[in-house]
Amino acid sequence: MSNYIEEVMTKVVERNPGEAEFHQAVKEVLESLEPVFEKHPEYREAGILERIVEPERQIIFRVPWVDDEGNVKVNRGFRIEFNSAIGPYKGGLRFHPSVYTGIIKFLGFEQIFKNALTGRPIGGGKGGSDFDPKGKSDGEVMRFCQSFMTELYRHIGPNTDVPAGDIGVGGREIGYMFGQYKRIKNSFDAGVLTGKGLNWGGSLARTEATGYGLVYIVDEMLKDNSQSFEGKTVVVSGSGNVAIYATQKVQELGGKVVAVSDSGGYVYDPEGIKLDTVRRIKEVERGRIKEYLESHPEAEYVADSTAIWNVKCDVALPCATQNELDEDAAKTLVENGVIAVGEGANMPCTPEAVEVIQDNSILYVPGKAANAGGVATSALEMTQNAMWDAWTFEEVDVKLKDIMVNIYKTASKTAKEYGMEGDLVAGANIAGFLKVADTMIDQGVI
Ligand code: NDP
Ligand code: 2IT
Numbered sequence: 001m002s003n004y005i006e007e008v009m010t011k012v013v014e015r016n017p018g019e020a021e022f023h024q025a026v027k028e029v030l031e032s033l034e035p036v037f038e039k040h041p042e043y044r045e046a047g048i049l050e051r052i053v054e055p056e057r058q059i060i061f062r063v064p065w066v067d068d069e070g071n072v073k074v075n076r077g078f079r080i081e082f083n084s085a086i087g088p089y090k091g092g093l094r095f096h097p098s099v100y101t102g103i104i105k106f107l108g109f110e111q112i113f114k115n116a117l118t119g120r121p122i123g124g125g126k127g128g129s130d131f132d133p134k135g136k137s138d139g140e141v142m143r144f145c146q147s148f149m150t151e152l153y154r155h156i157g158p159n160t161d162v163p164a165g166d167i168g169v170g171g172r173e174i175g176y177m178f179g180q181y182k183r184i185k186n187s188f189d190a191g192v193l194t195g196k197g198l199n200w201g202g203s204l205a206r207t208e209a210t211g212y213g214l215v216y217i218v219d220e221m222l223k224d225n226s227q228s229f230e231g232k233t234v235v236v237s238g239s240g241n242v243a244i245y246a247t248q249k250v251q252e253l254g255g256k257v258v259a260v261s262d263s264g265g266y267v268y269d270p271e272g273i274k275l276d277t278v279r280r281i282k283e284v285e286r287g288r289i290k291e292y293l294e295s296h297p298e299a300e301y302v303a304d305s306t307a308i309w310n311v312k313c314d315v316a317l318p319c320a321t322q323n324e325l326d327e328d329a330a331k332t333l334v335e336n337g338v339i340a341v342g343e344g345a346n347m348p349c350t351p352e353a354v355e356v357i358q359d360n361s362i363l364y365v366p367g368k369a370a371n372a373g374g375v376a377t378s379a380l381e382m383t384q385n386a387m388w389d390a391w392t393f394e395e396v397d398v399k400l401k402d403i404m405v406n407i408y409k410t411a412s413k414t415a416k417e418y419g420m421e422g423d424l425v426a427g428a429n430i431a432g433f434l435k436v437a438d439t440m441i442d443q444g445v446i
Contacts, residue, residue, distance in 0.1 A: 001030065001031060001034065002034055002037065002038075004037065004044060004049075005030050005031075005033065005034060005037065005049070008030065008049045008050060008053065009026065009027060009030055011050075012026050012053050015054075016101075016102070016105065018102065019100075019101060019102030019105060019106075020102060021102045021103055021105075021106040021322055021323075021347070022101075022102045022105040022106045022109065024106065024347065024351065025105075025106040025109050025110055025347060026053055026109060027351075028347075028351065028354075028425070028429070029109070029113065029429050029433070030049070032425060032426040032429040032430060033049075033429065033430065033433060035418045035419070035420075035430075036418070036430055036433065036434070037049075042441065043437050043441075046437075046440065046441050046445070047445065048437045048440055048441070051440065051445075052083065052112070052433075052436065052437070052440070053109070055080050055081060055082045055083075055105065055108060056081050056082060056083060056084060056089075057080075057081040058078075058079075058080050058081075058101075058105075059077075059078065059079045059080070059081070059127075059152075059155055060076065060077070060078055060101070061076070061077045061078075061151040061152075062074060062076070062077070062151075063075040063076065063077045063129055063131065063144065063147050063148050063151070064147060065140070065143045065144045065146075065147045066143060067136075067140055068137055068139060068140055075129045075130055075131040075144070075148075076099075076100075076129060076130055077127070077128075077129045077148050077151060077152065078099065078101065078104045078127050078128055078129065079104075079125065079126075079127035079152060079155055079156070079161070079163070080101075080104050080105055080108040080125060080126055080127065081108075081123075081125045081155070081161055082105075082108040082109060082111065082112055082123070082124040082125050082126070083112040083123050083124045083125075083436060084123035085123060085436050085439040085440050085443060086115070086116060086121055086122065086123055086435065086436060086439050087115070087120070087121035087122040087123045088122065088123055088157075088158070088159055088160055088161055088162055089123045089124065089125030089160070089161035089162070090111070090115055090122035090123060090124065090125060090161075090162050090164075090375060090378065090379070091107065091108060091111040091115070091124060091125045091126040091127070091163070091164070091166075091375065092107075092126060092127075092128075092163065092164045092165050092166030092169065092374075092375075093126075093127045093128045093129075093163045093164070093165065093166055093169045093173075093177075094107065094126070094127075094128035094129075094166040094167045094168060094169065095128055095129050095131045095132070095133050095167070095168030095169050095173065096128070096130070096132065096167050096168050097130050097131075097132040098130070099128045099129060099130045100130065103128075103322075104126050104127060104128055105126075106322070106346075106347065107126040107166070107346055108124055108125055108126035109124070110124075110346055110347065110367065110368055111124035111125060111126055111375070112124030112432070112436055113368050113428065113429060113432030113433060113436070114367075114368040114369070114371070114372045114375060114432065115372075115375055115379075116431075116432040116433075116435040116436050117368065117369060117372055117407050117410065117411070117428060117431060117432045118372050118375060118376040118379060118403055118407070119376075119403060119406060119407075120376060120379035120380075120403075121379075122162075122375065122378075122379050122382075125161055125163075126166075127152070127163055128166065128168075128169070129144075129148060131144050131148075131168075132168075133168045133173070138172070141172065141173065141176065142176045145173050145176035145177045145180065146176060146177075146179075146180040148177065149176075149177045149180040149181050149184070150180065150184065152177075152181075153180070153181050153184050153185060156181075156192055156193075157189065157192055158189050158190075158191030158192050158382070158385070158386075159191075162191065162192060162193065162194060162378070162382060163177075163193055163194075164193065164194040164195045164374075164375070164378050165195045165241070167240065167321065170195070170241060171195065171196075171197060171202075171207070174193055174194075174195045174196055174197075175196070175197055177193060178192070178193050178196060178200070181193070190385035191381075191382045191385035191386060194206065194378035194381040194382060195207075195378065195381075196381070201381075201384075201385050202381065203377060203378075203380055203381035203384055203390070203391070203396055204390070204391065204392065204393040204396050205377060205393050205396040205397050205400060206374075206377045206378065206380075206381055206396075207241065207245070208245040208248070208249075208397075209245075209373045209374050209376070209377035209378075209396075209400055210241065210242045210245065210246075210344065210371050210373050210374030210377075211241070211242050211243065211244060211245025211246035211247070211248065211249060211319070211344065211373075212245055212246075212248075212249045212373060212397070212400060212401075213370075213371065213372065213373015213374065213376065213377070213400055213403075213404045214242065214246050214249075214317060214319070214342055214343075214344045214370050214371055214373065215229070215246055215249035215250055215253065215317075215342075216249070216373065216400070216401050216404040216405065217342065217365055217369060217370050217373075217404040217405075217407060217408050218315065218317070218340060218342035218365060218370065219253060220404065220405050220408040221340065221342075221363050221365055221408060221424075222315075222339075222340060222363070224408075224412070225363060227339065227340075228253070228254075229250055229253035229254055229255035229315070230253065230254035230255070231254060231255070231256075232250075232254075232255040232256070232313075232314040232315050233255070233256050233258055233312070233313045233314050233315075234250050234255045234256065234257045234258070234313055234314065234315045234316075234317060235257070235258060235259045235308060235309070235311050235313040235315075235316050235317070236250070236257050236259070236260050236273075236317045236319055236344075237259075237260070237261045237266070237305070237308050237309075237317070237318045237319055237320045237324060237325075237345075237348070238260065238261060238262065238318075238319040238320030238321070238344070238345065239260045239261060239262050239278055239281075239282050239289050240262075240282065240319070240320070242319040242344040242345065242371065242374075243260055243317075243319040243320070243344065244275065244278060244279060244282065244283070246317050246319055246344050247260065247273060247275055247278070248275055250315075250317075251272070251275065255315065256272045257272060257273045257275075258270055258272065258273065258311060258313065259273070259308050259311045259313075260273055260278060260289060261289060261305045261308045261320065262282075262288060262289040262305065262320075263305055263320070263321075264288055264289065264290060264303060264305065265289070265290060265301055265302050265303040265304055265305055265307075266289070266301070266302055266304075266305055266307065266308040266311070267289050267290070267292045267293070267299050267300070267301050268299060268300045268301075268302070268311055269292075269296060269298070269299040269300075271298070274292075274295070274296060277292055277295045277296065278292065289301075290303075305320070305324070306324060306325075306326070306329065309325055309329035309330075309332055309333055310329075310332055312336040312337070313333070313336065313338060314337070314338060314339050314340070315338070315339065315340045315341070315342070316333055316338055316340075316341045316342075317341075317342050317343075317344050318341070318343055318344060318345050318348035318349065319344030319345050319348075320345055320348065321345055321348065322345065322346060322347040322348060323347065323348065323349075323350050324345065324348045325341075325348050325349045325350065325353050326350045326352065326353050327350060327352035327353050327355075327356055329353060330349065330352075330353035330354075330356035330357050331356055333357075333362075334356060334357070334360045334362065338362055339362065339363060340362065340363040340364070340365075341357055341362055341363070341364045341365075342364075342365045342370045343365065343366055343367035343370045343371060344367070344370065344371050345367060345371065346367045346371065347367060348367065354366075354425065358423070358425075364424060364425070365408070365411075365424050366424060366425045366428055368428045368429070368432065369407050369408070369411050369424060369427075369428040372403070372404070372407055373400050373403065373404055376400060376403045376404075377396060377400055380396055380399055380400070407428075408424075410427070410431045411424045411427035411428040411431055412424065412427055413427070414426075414427040414428075414430050414431040414434075415427030415430075418430060
């Protein structure tokens, strides 16, 4: 790293103590910006880096609620409004016991560049809570969501900050939060949240968008290298929203998904994962992936989620969580002949894993580019809400595909321009950064 970039990085670590995931995300972006700063001294003069690593606003709040037994519970709520240069803050809400400032900041920081890559006018933000929806009744989840929104509502709005789902937040939670927002505001601001139900302003294909988008961009990368999903063996980690619709699209394109997982372990089905079973267990029953064996006793279950990367495959799609694929896992994938890795999750590969993948010339598309289909379709939902209109599934899907192909082209072209052909990490980081940085210059020191 150049001295200047290193100084900025040192300050980020000092000013945000103990936030390892945030440090990791910032370091990865700053490292790829070195050639940009060599070429463009104006960004340094305008203090872009110093400003871009500091959230515009950070909100932390108490979320009290009462469980089914009448006990008072207290969780912590977060919304980090990171950057509004190119549009209203936009990004999901994560409900998971591991949530703390470092996780929300890493996700919010990634979101700035991801959102810029979509080509839509959306800034970067993220939020959530350390609330664990697992094992909670619908009533408990509703009361939690209402309490969470009772504070959050004053910070968000269709032109200010537009949350959506992420881990632990899906259609059910968005519904409860929208209901409470509407009640407090006495205003049906459809565009205040995305991932809504189809009866009340949601967009067709938003549920599928992140998983489909991931497969569209990996498919584009494979095609660019004279390959395709047809006949390929694929491993998908996770079995939530992103994993399910990535699996569906891989199967549609003729690939065979042989393993999926949850935090308890993974299921290996050499004949191909039966997605109907996974969807019933996860979307309807909110159960555990090991229950797959009750319907398909011929499959295997291994009670170690990270061991999923020992399953031999051509394409690996990590779709669960950050740092779920480490250096050893990457080495195993390479030894087993993997040809491509696409990140459905945010930052699922550790920096050491990325190095192994890139050193071995494995095709690799980072999360910022690869999982941008979700937020891009959220932006399409906002457009429909602003127009009081609803598009068909096909209209949205065609736009989503187009956006993913464009992201691939932009990242490849930018990498090439900066002398790093094929390096989509550099390409995505630089392209996303340039759009935001140029805008920050246009808008002055704010
Ligand atoms: P879901 O809550 O629907 O599913 C999450 C899946 O990941 C579950 O199978 C879950 O298992 C597993 N998982 C979560 N935490 C861990 C952990 N610590 N260790 C192992 N497995 C874990 O979330 P999504 O599918 O929406 O999100 C998955 C990833 O994709 C996240 O990184 C998210 O940030 C990213 N993403 C999501 C988008 C979206 O539109 N939803 C858009 C872009 C990125 P278990 O049930 O056992 O916890
Ligand atoms: O990480 C992400 O991009 C998301 N969770 C989706 C955010 C959104 O606003 O749709």
